[in-house]
Amino acid sequence: MNGNAFTRLVDYPTALRLVLACAAGSARPMTRVPLAQATGRVAAADILATTCRPPADISAMDGYAFAHDAMAAHAPLPVAGRTVAGDRPEPLAPGHARAILTGARIPAGADCVMAAERMAVVGHAVAPATPLAARGANIRRQGEEFATGTRLVARGQVLDWRHVALLAAQGLRDVPVTRRPRVSVLSNGAELAAGAASACPDSNAPMLASMLGAIGARVSTHAAPTDDVAAQAVHLRAAIGGADIVVTTGGISVGGTDHMLDILRDMGADVVFRGVAIRPGRPLTVLELGGRTIFCLPGNPGAAAICALMFVRPYLRTVMGADTPQPAIPATAGFTADAPAGVTQFIPVTLHHGPDGACCRRVPTVGASDIIAFSRADALLAVTAENPIRAGQVVWGMPLS
Numbered sequence: 594m595n596g597n598a599f600t601r602l603v604d605y606p607t608a609l610r611l612v613l614a615c616a617a618g619s620a621r622p623m624t625r626v627p628l629a630q631a632t633g634r635v636a637a638a639d640i641l642a643t644t645c646r647p648p649a650d651i652s653a654m655d656g657y658a659f660a661h662d663a664m665a666a667h668a669p670l671p672v673a674g675r676t677v678a679g680d681r682p683e684p685l686a687p688g689h690a691r692a693i694l695t696g697a698r699i700p701a702g703a704d705c706v707m708a709a710e711r712m713a714v715v716g717h718a719v720a721p722a723t724p725l726a727a728r729g730a731n732i733r734r735q736g737e738e739f740a741t742g743t744r745l746v747a748r749g750q751v752l753d754w755r756h757v758a759l760l761a762a763q764g765l766r767d768v769p770v771t772r773r774p775r776v777s778v779l780s781n782g783a784e785l786a787a788g789a790a791s792a793c794p795d796s797n798a799p800m801l802a803s804m805l806g807a808i809g810a811r812v813s814t815h816a817a818p819t820d821d822v823a824a825q826a827v828h829l830r831a832a833i834g835g836a837d838i839v840v841t842t843g844g845i846s847v848g849g850t851d852h853m854l855d856i857l858r859d860m861g862a863d864v865v866f867r868g869v870a871i872r873p874g875r876p877l878t879v880l881e882l883g884g885r886t887i888f889c890l891p892g893n894p895g896a897a898a899i900c901a902l903m904f905v906r907p908y909l910r911t912v913m914g915a916d917t918p919q920p921a922i923p924a925t926a927g928f929t930a931d932a933p934a935g936v937t938q939f940i941p942v943t944l945h946h947g948p949d950g951a952c953c954r955r956v957p958t959v960g961a962s963d964i965i966a967f968s969r970a971d972a973l974l975a976v977t978a979e980n981p982i983r984a985g986q987v988v989w990g991m992p993l994s
């Protein structure tokens with residue numbers, strides 16, 4: 594044992610608040626990316642419409658445009674020309690109709706469109722075959738969808754196909770986004786050395802690279818496959834160099850080979866908190882060093898996953914400027930669960946379609962070392978002594994992917 598015992602655990606809400614406070618001081622600078630690469634990136638500025646939509650009055654139908662009064666009084670009207678999408682049409686000659694296609698600008702002088710299948714063609718003229726449509730019918734008015742100056746995308750929006758469509762329709766080719774934070778992931782422990790007597794493949798680094806890369810981080814992975822303090826310090830320094838954020842796993846508990854905290858303290862890091870009242874994941878320790886936040890996650894893969902999901906992921910979203918919260922999914926609990934006093938317990942669940950909407954079932958887990966439970970689960974639930982889960986109650990699942 595060493596002098597790094599978990600003497601003052603912070604509770605989960607406090608730990609999350611402290612982590613997000615660290616993130617608040619390190620907002621990312623801006624860059625521009627082509628729309629095709631914008632999915633998952635965070636808008637770095639509000640984007641306002643430079644043109645309204647539709648940009649002019651346009652036809653909603655393939656058919657005929659005409660002046661309502663003229664058609665009411667003098668049908669059939671002779672057809673003069675055709676207007677298609679992309680044209681700038683000549684004004685309509687008085688007393689005439691114009692063949693028009695969907696999306697085409699309405700010629701000046703026309704104030705009504707009827708679909709072709711509702712019109713009778715009489716020689717070179719057209720007349721309604723059904724009751725005459727109302728004045729203004731089948732015309733999409735200029736700006737009816739949005740006006741010039743409308744905010745199309747808010748700063749902090751996580752971009753997806755919906756925003757890509759909107760921005761592309763404005764003729765934009767790229768979009769201002771926050772830069773991707775560089776995250777160094779470092780796995781610690783002599784058991785990770787290929788030649789170890791009882792070698793343990795490193796699953797934490799690939800897991801974290803996958804999880805954090807998926808939300809936009811640029812992740813590099815490092816290994817300190819040793820329990821030697823000096824050697825671990827060398828690997829840690831290499832991981833810190835060039836990174837905005839460092840995430841280590843292993844070597845953060847109180848065992849004789851758990852050196853991360855001592856090494857970081859020797860480097861001058863300030864401890865933000867040491868240990869959180871969560872299960873699994875209690876050893877999570879967060880420090881700040883030279884403007885970087887350093888997350889020391891427990892080595893147990895299940896515990897490392899929970900700490901990354903519940904702390905590193907929201908931290909990165911905040912650093913990237915995302916202001917939309919991670920969506921949570923409501924579901925009816927199909928089970929009962931309690932937690933000990935003073936602890937937030939995270940339990941994996943599956944989500945199903947039930948008779949009254951989504952319902953969830955508990956996934957069996959052997960605890961912090963478990964790596965298969967998450968692959969069978971869809972979401973995590975938080976349980977406390979004050980907020981136990983009772984069968985039939987609506988709970989909010991935090992998605993795992």
Ligand SMILES: Nc1nc2c(c(=O)[nH]1)N[C@H]1C(S)=C(S)[C@@H](COP(=O)(O)OP(=O)(O)OC[C@H]3O[C@@H](n4cnc5c(N)ncnc54)[C@H](O)[C@@H]3O)O[C@H]1N2
Pocket residue numbers: 599780781782784785793794795796797798842843844845846847848851873874875876890891892893894896961
């Ligand atoms: N006396 C105490 N012992 C422990 C405590 C405690 O409070 N007092 N806390 C326990 C808890 S909770 C956890 S979680 C673990 C965390 O310990 P460490 O963060 O120091 O992790 P290690 O001991 O290095 O490794 C734990 C476990 O995970 C495996 N591991 C490590 N790295 C990887 C990796 N990259 N890929 C896959 N698996 C990895 C490692 O082989 C160990 O089996 O401490 C408890 N002990």
Ligand code: MOO
Pocket residue numbers: 871872873874875876891893896897961962
């Ligand atoms: O809290 Mo540890 O992370 O359970 O095994």
